[in-house]
Amino acid sequence: MDCRHLDDFYELYVLGAADPDIAVEISRHLDNGCACCTSRLREAALNVYLVSTLVPSSRPGPKTRARLLSRLKKK
Numbered sequence: 001m002d003c004r005h006l007d008d009f010y011e012l013y014v015l016g017a018a019d020p021d022i023a024v025e026i027s028r029h030l031d032n033g034c035a036c037c038t039s040r041l042r043e044a045a046l047n048v049y050l051v052s053t054l055v056p057s058s059r060p061g062p063k064t065r066a067r068l069l070s071r072l073k074k075k
């Protein structure tokens with residue numbers, strides 16, 4: 001089964017935001033036990049989870065980040 005054309009859509013699929021045609025195709029692959037799609041989807045789910053934890057409500061700007069990093073290096 002060729003799944004390369006689905007590569008860009010696993011994250012969207014996890015978020016429920018994929019094109020309906022694509023979503024149907026991915027779920028068909030999963031139903032067929034497609035190893036490629038299963039592992040890619042697991043990766044995508046992890047990515048989506050990580051991104052959601054990495055985006056704080058108030059994002060520190062690059063200056064804050066640099067200050068934090070230099071402070072850490074001094075120790």
Ligand SMILES: [Zn+2]
Pocket residue numbers: 001002003029030034035036037038
């Ligand atoms: Zn597949």
